[in-house]
Amino acid sequence: MKYLDQINSPDDLKQIPRDELEAVAREIRSRIIEVVSKNGGHLAPSLGVVELTIALHYVFDLPRDTLIWDVGHQSYAHKLLTGRHRTFDTLRKYKGISGFVKTKESPYDALTVGHASTSISAGLGMCYAKMLKQDKSNVVSIIGDGSMTAGLAYEGLNHSGDLQQKYIVILNDNDMSISANVGALSSYLSRTLSHKALQNMRNQFGQFLKSVPKIGDDMYEWAKRWEESFKTFVTPGMLFEAFNFDYFGPIDGHNLDHLIDILTNIKDPDSPVLLHVTTKKGKGYKPAEKNPVYFHGVGAFAVDTGKCPASKSSAPPSYTSVFGNCMIALAKQNKCIVAVTAAMPEGTGLGCFAEQFPDRFIDVGIAEQHAVTFAAGLAAKGAKPVVAIYSTFLQRGYDQILHDVCIDGLPVIFAIDRGGIVGEDGPTHHGLFDFSYLRSIPNMTVMAPMDENELVRMMQTAVAHQGPIALRYPRGAGQGVDVDYNAEAVDIGKAKVLRTGDDLLIIGIGRCVNDAMEAAEQLSAQGIESTVVNARFVKPLDADLILDLAGKIKTVVTIEEHVLAGGFGSAILELICDNGLSGCRVKRVGVNDVFVEHGSQSELRKDYGIDAQAVVAAGLTLCREK
Numbered sequence: 001m002k003y004l005d006q007i008n009s010p011d012d013l014k015q016i017p018r019d020e021l022e023a024v025a026r027e028i029r030s031r032i033i034e035v036v037s038k039n040g041g042h043l044a045p046s047l048g049v050v051e052l053t054i055a056l057h058y059v060f061d062l063p064r065d066t067l068i069w070d071v072g073h074q075s076y077a078h079k080l081l082t083g084r085h086r087t088f089d090t091l092r093k094y095k096g097i098s099g100f101v102k103t104k105e106s107p108y109d110a111l112t113v114g115h116a117s118t119s120i121s122a123g124l125g126m127c128y129a130k131m132l133k134q135d136k137s138n139v140v141s142i143i144g145d146g147s148m149t150a151g152l153a154y155e156g157l158n159h160s161g162d163l164q165q166k167y168i169v170i171l172n173d174n175d176m177s178i179s180a181n182v183g184a185l186s187s188y189l190s191r192t193l194s195h196k197a198l199q200n201m202r203n204q205f206g207q208f209l210k211s212v213p214k215i216g217d218d219m220y221e222w223a224k225r226w227e228e229s230f231k232t233f234v235t236p237g238m239l240f241e242a243f244n245f246d247y248f249g250p251i252d253g254h255n256l257d258h259l260i261d262i263l264t265n266i267k268d269p270d271s272p273v274l275l276h277v278t279t280k281k282g283k284g285y286k287p288a289e290k291n292p293v294y295f296h297g298v299g300a301f302a303v304d305t306g307k308c309p310a311s312k313s314s315a316p317p318s319y320t321s322v323f324g325n326c327m328i329a330l331a332k333q334n335k336c337i338v339a340v341t342a343a344m345p346e347g348t349g350l351g352c353f354a355e356q357f358p359d360r361f362i363d364v365g366i367a368e369q370h371a372v373t374f375a376a377g378l379a380a381k382g383a384k385p386v387v388a389i390y391s392t393f394l395q396r397g398y399d400q401i402l403h404d405v406c407i408d409g410l411p412v413i414f415a416i417d418r419g420g421i422v423g424e425d426g427p428t429h430h431g432l433f434d435f436s437y438l439r440s441i442p443n444m445t446v447m448a449p450m451d452e453n454e455l456v457r458m459m460q461t462a463v464a465h466q467g468p469i470a471l472r473y474p475r476g477a478g479q480g481v482d483v484d485y486n487a488e489a490v491d492i493g494k495a496k497v498l499r500t501g502d503d504l505l506i507i508g509i510g511r512c513v514n515d516a517m518e519a520a521e522q523l524s525a526q527g528i529e530s531t532v533v534n535a536r537f538v539k540p541l542d543a544d545l546i547l548d549l550a551g552k553i554k555t556v557v558t559i560e561e562h563v564l565a566g567g568f569g570s571a572i573l574e575l576i577c578d579n580g581l582s583g584c585r586v587k588r589v590g591v592n593d594v595f596v597e598h599g600s601q602s603e604l605r606k607d608y609g610i611d612a613q614a615v616v617a618a619g620l621t622l623c624r625e626k
């Protein structure tokens with residue numbers, strides 16, 4: 001590619017004549033579409049910021065100046081301009097480059113991101129650290145309108161206005177989150193001239209007014225009020241002006257010349273500046289422009305049609321789709337059921353629910369803390385809220401779960417999707433900590449289904465339960481079992497023996513129960529007969545059953561798609577130890593004390609040892625030591 005082949009850093013970009021940058025943008029779009037059509041990824045967000053990315057790399061002195069991309073899912077152009085054009089084919093692939101901004105990957109990646117709305121707080125911190133070192137280089141955070149719905153963003157804005165650091169925030173407003181954006185963020189009508197000279201003239205005029213004897217101050221205040229009311233009327237940047245940011249915009253985020261001029265004007269600010277740019281999500285690829293929701297995060301697709309290969313009809317339904325169908329069935333029976341999502345209606349399978357029960361479907365935006373406490377309020381007044389939030393994003397609402405739901409034991413259901421290894425999104429998105437962060441909270445019940453039919457049964461259990469309860473299930477296809485949406489509930493704290501054998505006890509939780517069964521078959525072929533238990537509950541454990549079996553068999557293997565620290569296996573160890581079961585030896589299969597990288601779920605499960613082979617190895621070791 002004529003331009004990308006010669007760009008290994010932003011300095012190379014600066015050598016390109018300004019009137020050829022549009023051609024660079026075309027090449028970048030073509031490269032992004034080419035690779036994402038094969039690897040999958042966040043196409044629409046990245047296509048929407050191609051010009052903005054070029055302008056930022058053209059104006060600022062990277063990596064001395066610091067760019068912080070919020071979420072980082074829109075960073076493909078940034079990667080292509082910072083030496084990753086030749087490795088871009090490995091995007092999101094196992095041991096390839098990440099689909100998000102990642103400090104380990106490049107000196108141009110200032111912060112590892114993936115969870116939304118962190119860029120303002122982190123950027124302010126970087127500003128302050130630079131100030132302490134008399135480092136006058138710029139810090140620029142780029143945050144989307146969807147990510148501006150999170151409270152954390154306002155905490156950062158509020159503090160920025162107080163610290164008055166030399167800081168630039170760019171609001172990339174494409175009027176979309178993953179779905180249509182929610183919340184009161186107003187659409188912006190006009191723009192404020194940003195030219196520094198005009199800003200200087202404004203300041204000089206103010207000084208002149210103040211200098212007029214006797215009436216100067218009053219005239220200045222009057223002029224100031226007039227300007228504020230004009231700006232408030234014409235460019236409602238008042239939200240940001242209230243945070244002591246100088247607001248500029250909104251400007252066309254696809255007009256390269258305009259962007260370069262304005263960024264040049266606002267560079268090296270004397271106080272916090274917010275530049276509001278409007279962009280089109282999916283810009284430059286018609287299917288993505290037409291359907292930015294679908295192309296927000298997409299699998300492999302045919303470039304000419306924009307169509308993804310039809311999923312094999314034989315593929316089992318996803319846990320997510322079964323959850324969505326189950327919610328509709330339950331809501332028909334129970335008028336109290338209300339679904340709450342944090343900006344992920346499609347991802348959590350609630351799209352159809354929202355259509356059928358619009359009054360009982362609430363999307364709070366990217367506001368997981370609010371979602372949980374809002375649900376606590378719903379429950380406190382008789383509703384039966386189902387909070388559907390991915391495991392990794394629910395981490396953001398931990399205190400709200402503990403403080404606002406569990407202390408009072410309010411009947412909130414947590415439908416925790418993406419539990420376990422999620423695959424290509426990598427370490428910022430794997431849901432590997434929820435057993436630990438939930439089971440330590442009094443009044444909380446934690447369960448995980450072994451298959452999609454058991455998910456339905458556990459949802460029945462959850463709706464009937466009069467207290468906080470969480471069920472956690474994985475990303476992707478189910479086990480291919482029949483699903484009975486009228487199946488009866490499972491009894492809380494009761495496990496199920498799936499297979500008997502005297503040589504080894506294998507206890508699995510969630511989808512890992514299937515690995516346990518596979519391992520038992522492999523061990524049987526080697527003369528080792530196992531009892532396999534589907535634990536169903538992380539809390540409360542089926543203590544009587546587990547202690548009885550472990551006391552008899554003495555060799556135990558646990559398996560979970562979760563970190564070992566504080567997870568399901570730890571709970572089994574605590575139970576066995578606390579009950580003085582002597583001579584009982586336990587091996588836990590789970591994720592060691594590391595962050596799991598990105599790749600396919602199957603590659604990662606194999607690489608991190610969360611599979612039948614790992615159970616077989618642990619079982620053989622224990623039995624040989626008998």
Ligand SMILES: Cc1ncc(C[n+]2csc(CCOP(=O)(O)OP(=O)(O)O)c2C)c(N)n1
Nearest residue numbers: 045114115116144145146147176177178343
């Ligand atoms: C804390 C958190 N919640 C939810 C998500 C899922 N998520 C990723 S991108 C996104 C929408 C972001 O919208 P915006 O900031 O406007 O960026 P755009 O995709 O429009 O460029 C959401 C909800 C996340 N990454 N982090």
Ligand SMILES: CC(=O)[C@@H](O)[C@H](O)COP(=O)(O)O
Nearest residue numbers: 071073114297347418425475
């Ligand atoms: C960027 C982001 O956080 C989301 O788009 C996330 O990647 C969605 O994950 P799923 O693809 O599992 O719904």
Ligand SMILES: [Mg+2]
Nearest residue numbers: 144145146176
């Ligand atoms: Mg957006």
